[in-house]
Amino acid sequence: MTISNNISLESMPVSSIMITDVKTAEENQSIHAVCNILYKNKIDSIVIIKNSSEHKESKVPVGIVTERDIVRLISLPNTKLSVHDPIQLLMRSPLIIINPNNSIIEAMQTMQQKDIRRLPVVDNKEKLLGIITDKDIFRVILKNQTLTSSGTSDQILVDQQSIYGKFTDYWLRGLPIIP
Amino acid sequence: MRYFQAMTTTISNIMRKKLETIEATASVQQAAMKMKDRNVSSLLIVDEKGTPQGIVSERDLVTKICVSDRIASAVTNQEIMSSPLITVSSTSSPSEAADMMLQHNVRHLLVIERGSNNNDNNTSNLNKPVGIITPLDFTRYQEYSNDNEKDTIEKILEYYI
Numbered sequence: 199m200t201i202s203n204n205i206s207l208e209s210m211p212v213s214s215i216m217i218t219d220v221k222t223a224e225e226n227q228s229i230h231a232v233c234n235i236l237y238k239n240k241i242d243s244i245v246i247i248k249n250s251s252e253h254k255e256s257k258v259p260v261g262i263v264t265e266r267d268i269v270r271l272i273s274l275p276n277t278k279l280s281v282h283d284p285i286q287l288l289m290r291s292p293l294i295i296i297n298p299n300n301s302i303i304e305a306m307q308t309m310q311q312k313d314i315r316r317l318p319v320v321d322n323k324e325k326l327l328g329i330i331t332d333k334d335i336f337r338v339i340l341k342n343q344t345l346t347s348s349g350t351s352d353q354i355l356v357d358q359q360s361i362y363g364k365f366t367d368y369w370l371r372g373l374p375i376i377p
Numbered sequence: 378m379r380y381f382q383a384m385t386t387t388i389s390n391i392m393r394k395k396l397e398t399i400e401a402t403a404s405v406q407q408a409a410m411k412m413k414d415r416n417v418s419s420l421l422i423v424d425e426k427g428t429p430q431g432i433v434s435e436r437d438l439v440t441k442i443c444v445s446d447r448i449a450s451a452v453t454n455q456e457i458m459s460s461p462l463i464t465v466s467s468t469s470s471p472s473e474a475a476d477m478m479l480q481h482n483v484r485h486l487l488v489i490e491r492g493s494n495n496n497d498n499n500t501s502n503l504n505k506p507v508g509i510i511t512p513l514d515f516t517r518y519q520e521y522s523n524d525n526e527k528d529t530i531e532k533i534l535e536y537y538i
Contacts, residue, residue, distance in 0.1 A: 233443035242436070265435035266418070272438055272449045273409035281446055 207339075212305050213298035215338055216319045216328035222247045222257055225286040229271065232263060232285045245318050245326060246289045256325040259318050261289030295320040298327055302338070305330050388474050389467040391515065392488045392508035398423045399454060401430050405442055406449035408433055421487070421506060422458045429487060429506050431460030464489045467507055474510055475533045486510050 222245045223232045235244060246261040267288055271279060279287060296305050296317040305317055309332055319328040398421045399408050408420055412435065419434040433454050441457040442449050465474045465486045474486055488508040515530050 230443065230446060233439050237440045237444045265439050268439045268443050269409045269412050269435050272406060272442060273413045275406065275410075275450075281443055 207302045207306070210302045210338075211298060212296055212300050212302060212317075212319055212330050213327070215302065215334050216298065216330045217334065218328040220245055220318070220326060220329045222259075222326070223263075223285060224249050225260055225289070226284045228282050229268075229279075229285050229288055230281040233268060233281070236265070236268075243316055245293075245329065246285055246291075247326065256323070258324050259293055259295070259320060259326045261286065261291035261293055262316065262318065263289045264316075293318060296330065297321070302330075302335055306335060386471060387467060388465060388469050388471060388488055388510055389490075389507070391471060392467070392510045393514060394508045396421055396506060396508055398427075398429075399433075400425065401455040401458070402453055404450050405433070405438065405452045405454060405457060408454050409438060409449060419485075419509075420454075421509075422454045422460075429462055429464075430455070431458030431462060432485065432487075433458045462487045464504075464506075465510065466491055471515055472529045475512075475515065475529045478512065478533060484511055 221235060221239055221241055223235055225246050226249050232244060232246075236242065243262060243264040245257075245259050246263060248258040248260055263285060267290065271277070271281075271288055294308065294312050294314060294317065296308060296319055298319050298321060308317060309315060315332040317330050318326055319330055321327055395415075395417065397411060397415045397417050399411055401422050401424055411420060412418065419432055421429055422431045422433055424430055431454075437457050437459065438449075441447070442452065463477060463481045463483050463486050465477055465488055467488050467490045477486060478484065486509070487506055488510055490505045490507045492505060512533050515533065
């Protein structure tokens with residue numbers, strides 16, 4: 199993606215770089231079934247939506263499950279939770295979301311404040327439109343280095359650099375190492 | 378010679394030094410507990426002498442335990458680890474490491490510190506694992522020494538990120 203120099207992370211909306219092909223699972227599907235979806239699609243997280251029998255028109259996101267949540271399940275020595283239980287018992291909820299019109303900087307700030315890496319993009323009617331991850335943002339920054347130095351005043355410039363720096367550290371800290 | 382090495386960025390400058398290990402005979406459940414406690418996404422698997430054998434990642438737990446519905450306390454790390462490990466010397470350049478990743482089609486390399494050869498009595502000092510390097514660590518490496526190196530590293534970042 200090439201972006202002209204007068205566009206900044208502050209002006210670019212989340213919708214411009216979000217991934218719209220989001221894999222979802224319904225809240226009453228089993229943990230085992232969800233693991234299968236992660237495995238078959240080679241993805242590390244999945245958005246959990248309300249059961250389609252109750253919400254036929256659109257996908258209403260209610261939670262998220264990542265590989266780390268599976269590690270959490272496996273690490274519990276005496277848990278009564280089994281892989282045949284519904285995913286809603288393991289998912290992270292309530293969901294922290296972002297609006298498609300929010301800027302990329304706002305998405306970065308939310309990720310940093312909440313210490314998360316993925317934000318489902320949801321409209322005002324609770325409909326799931328896409329997902330934005332730290333990787334998507336980083337990819338854009340990496341390919342368009344001018345984005346981080348396009349502030350209109352010194353103050354903004356300094357703030358952006360500081361967010362970018364922290365974000366880089368944060369992002370590099372514990373990335374999954376997958377063969 | 379040493380002077381010139383010190384002038385150049387090596388893998389040891391940009392690698393992640395947080396290297397958590399667990400024994401190959403320990404259970405996968407113990408590995409999951411360690412990952413959670415230490416807040417890491419992978420563990421280096423070692424034998425009883427501390428020699429690296431392989432790596433177990435979060436994804437291995439999803440695909441080899443949860444999907445197959447195996448009991449984590451009854452499976453050893455040896456059974457699910459990814460091996461063999463591809464290693465790189467801590468004195469290598471970032472572009473050498475990048476080349477190696479492309480050649481072997483892997484996203485991680487174990488960084489090894491070569492011990493001195495005259496210390497024959499203590500072989501455990503040879504080839505000591507000191508860190509892990511992944512494509513993302515190259516983003517810390519800002520100053521490319523030449524255009525050729527820049528091309529290799531950009532190619533690998535493009536491929537993996």
